[in-house]
Amino acid sequence: METATPTVAVRHPRRRANGALEGEVLAALQRAEGPLTPREVQAQLSGELTYSTVVTILSRLHGKEVLTRTPRGRAYAYAPVTDEAGLAARRMCRILDALPDREVVLARFVAELPLPDALLLRALLTDGTLPAPR
Numbered sequence: 001m002e003t004a005t006p007t008v009a010v011r012h013p014r015r016r017a018n019g020a021l022e023g024e025v026l027a028a029l030q031r032a033e034g035p036l037t038p039r040e041v042q043a044q045l046s047g048e049l050t051y052s053t054v055v056t057i058l059s060r061l062h063g064k065e066v067l068t069r070t071p072r073g074r075a076y077a078y079a080p081v082t083d084e085a086g087l088a089a090r091r092m093c094r095i096l097d098a099l100p101d102r103e104v105v106l107a108r109f110v111a112e113l114p115l116p117d118a119l120l121l122r123a124l125l126t127d128g129t130l131p132a133p134r
Contacts, residue, residue, distance in 0.1 A: 021049070021053070021057055022057055022060065022061055024045060025041055025045070025054065025057045025058065025061065026061060026066065026067075026080060026087075028041055028044040028045055029041065029067065029078060029079060029080050030080050030083065030084065031044070032044070032079075034077075034079065035068075035069075035070060035072070035077035035078055035079040036077060036078060036079075037072055037073075037075045037076065037077050037078075038051060038054045038055045038058055038075060038076075038078075039051065039054075039075070040077075041054050041058065041078070042054045058076075058078050061078070062078065065081065066080065066081060066087060066090075067079060067080055067081065068080075068081055
């Protein structure tokens with residue numbers, strides 16, 4: 001009689017969802033008091049990412065115009081172009097820019113807002129405290 005070979009479960013490290021690494025790196029930069037080099041970002045993330053991975057993520061975020069970079073020694077130091085709310089607003093504008101009928105999209109967006117958000121938007125648009133449109 002043949003005995004079955006026991007199955008061994010192999011655990012692989014969990015893969016992060018698309019954009020999760022970028023989010024972690026961006027959050028580290030937003031918590032920082034100023035621009036950080038890739039090595040400093042890596043240290044902020046408890047060294048769980050390799051240096052080359054951090055450099056790749058920073059380069060991608062810079063290419064997406066989410067980060068600025070300035071030379072610091074032999075590396076660049078990176079900083080967010082704006083805070084989290086500003087980045088969300090930039091994403092919303094890019095989505096609108098990519099669509100052919102802004103009016104329909106904006107109308108649908110406003111129609112689907114919960115009432116408190118719709119009232120807040122109305123107040124922001126009518127009280128004159130918003131900066132001039134771009």
